[in-house]
Every structure is written in C-alpha cells, then in structure tokens.
Amino acid sequence: MIDALPLAVLCVALLVATLSQRVAGMGFGLVMGPTAALLVGPIAAVVLVNVMAIVACGLILPRVWRDIDWRRLAWIGIPAAALSIAGLLLARVVSADLLRIAVGAVAILGVVLATLFVRTEHRLDRPVTRVASGGLIGLLNAAVGVGAPAVGVYQIVSRWEPRSFAATMQAFWPIVSIATLLERQLLVPDGWPEWPWWGWLAGVVATAAGTLIAEPIARRIPPRAVRIAIVVLSILGGAAVIVAGVVGLAG
Known part of the structure; x- marks a missing residue:
C-alpha cells in the first residue's frame, strides 16, 4: 500500500522525469530513481x-516517430537488451555499493x-562503437539502475x-526496460511494488501530464541547450550513483 502524500511526491517526480525524458531523451531514471527508492x-x-x-x-513515441533513427x-x-542479463548477474556477485561507486x-x-x-574534429560512430555503447548501457542499467551516463x-x-x-x-529505453523486467522476473522474481490499482493509475496520469507539458517546451529549446542538458544529466547520473554507493557502505 502507499499513502496519499508519498504518492503525490512520486507523481511530481514522474512529471519532472517525463519532461526531462522528452526534452533530452534521457534523465527519467536519474529523476525518478532516488525518489522511488525513498x-x-x-x-x-x-x-x-x-x-x-x-x-x-x-x-512520447507517437510525437517523435518521424525523427527516430531506426538503424x-x-x-x-x-x-x-542482450547485455542487461549480464548486468543482473554482475549485481548478484559484486557488492552493489562498490559497483555503484566504480561505475559512477x-x-x-x-x-x-x-x-x-568533441573539441577535436574527430567523430566516433562506427558499428563497433554503437555495439559497445549499447552493450554498456544495458549492462549498467541492469546492474546499478543508471544507464544515462553511458x-x-x-x-x-x-x-x-x-x-x-x-x-x-524514446524507442530505445522501452527496449532496455522490457528486457530488464523480463530478465529480472526470471532471476529475481520478487520486488514488485504492492500498490492498489489507483496508485498505478495516478502514476500513469502524472506521466501523461508530463508528456503534455513537455511537448511545447521541447519544440522551443535550441539544440545547444539540449547538448548541455545531456552533459549535465550524465554527470549528475554518475554523481548520484557514487553517492548511493557511499551511503550504502556507510550504512
């Protein structure tokens, strides 16, 4: 069960997280993770x-469908999706807090x-870079819950x-999340929130509201501002994981 006040806080976090996700394409877990954990x-x-x-x-997906790079x-x-299972297995054999500090x-x-x-003229976007990046994202997301920095x-x-x-x-994160949930159900079947149906409904409504608010904002933000947001969110994501690991070890 969940009380009304914690649910309201969670709904606000969902709204902000959805705004970040729509504008920058990342940051949902960074905003939602600490609040949900508490x-x-x-x-x-x-x-x-x-x-x-x-x-x-x-x-968000229907609104950005035309801009997706499917290849x-x-x-x-x-x-x-393939490496997320390795992340779950890694989290079971390595101290979660030490892993968080190292990853962060x-x-x-x-x-x-x-x-x-990026201050140079070089660009890294070969197939090996894409495969390695995707695998690392799935591994870290499953192991420590934060794939945004990668x-x-x-x-x-x-x-x-x-x-x-x-x-x-917007198409990538559902792939990673679905794979993580399915693999988690096989390896660690416990842990689903014990919520009433109205708790889940409130979360969906807050997420939908965040989508509606984010749409006009996303259209007005220049590309340079989005690039800066991506860098900031990535650094904050790494810092948040380090703090979580330090707090865990101290406790």
Whole structure:
C-alpha cells in the first residue's frame, strides 16, 4: 500500500522525469530513481522506474516517430537488451555499493573525456562503437539502475544530432526496460511494488501530464541547450550513483 502524500511526491517526480525524458531523451531514471527508492524501497524502485519509463516513452513515441533513427536504434538496442542479463548477474556477485561507486566514477570520467573529445574534429560512430555503447548501457542499467551516463557519452562522441537522439531514445529505453523486467522476473522474481490499482493509475496520469507539458517546451529549446542538458544529466547520473554507493557502505 502507499499513502496519499508519498504518492503525490512520486507523481511530481514522474512529471519532472517525463519532461526531462522528452526534452533530452534521457534523465527519467536519474529523476525518478532516488525518489522511488525513498518511497517504495530500492528493490521495488527498479521495477517501478522501468515500468513508468515504458509508459512515459510510449506516450512520447507517437510525437517523435518521424525523427527516430531506426538503424542506429538497432545497433545500440539489441546489444543493450542482450547485455542487461549480464548486468543482473554482475549485481548478484559484486557488492552493489562498490559497483555503484566504480561505475559512477568511470561514468563521470567518461563524460569529461568525451566533452574534451568533441573539441577535436574527430567523430566516433562506427558499428563497433554503437555495439559497445549499447552493450554498456544495458549492462549498467541492469546492474546499478543508471544507464544515462553511458548514453550521454555515446551521444557526445558520435555527435548525434540532438533532435534525432531524443526521438530515438524514446524507442530505445522501452527496449532496455522490457528486457530488464523480463530478465529480472526470471532471476529475481520478487520486488514488485504492492500498490492498489489507483496508485498505478495516478502514476500513469502524472506521466501523461508530463508528456503534455513537455511537448511545447521541447519544440522551443535550441539544440545547444539540449547538448548541455545531456552533459549535465550524465554527470549528475554518475554523481548520484557514487553517492548511493557511499551511503550504502556507510550504512
């Protein structure tokens, strides 16, 4: 069960997360993850974030359909779905908190190096880069619940046009989330939030509201601002994972 006040807080987080997802193509888990973990617990939070990410992206998808890069989606989506099971297995054998700290530190370093890289004339977007990036995203998303920094690094080094990137991510994240949920059900079947039907309905309504609010905003934000948002969200994602790991070890 969930009380009215925690549900209201969660709905506000869902609205903000959906706004970030529509504008930048990422950030849903970064916004939703900590809030969900505090309100429903860390195990149920993973399920909740993935379910609501599917809902959010599903609502956004029809509005950005024409801008999706389907070939690039296949290159990164298939490895992400395949490697997510390795992430779940990794999380079972390695200390989750140590893993979070290591992943967060590497993620921040990767974003910084990628940002320096774009000051050159080079561009990394070969098939091997796409497959490696997709696999890493799926691995990290399943292992520590945060794949956004790896997504941000790939967007930066590949110089992926922000409008196409944001659109393609609306199709990419449901693939990763569905794969994670299915594999989690096989390996760790417990952990679904014990909510009444109206709790889930409230979450869907908040997500839909976020989609409606985000649409006119997304049309007015220039590409440079979106690129900056991607870098900031990626660094914040890495920092959030480090903090979670430190808090876990300290506790």
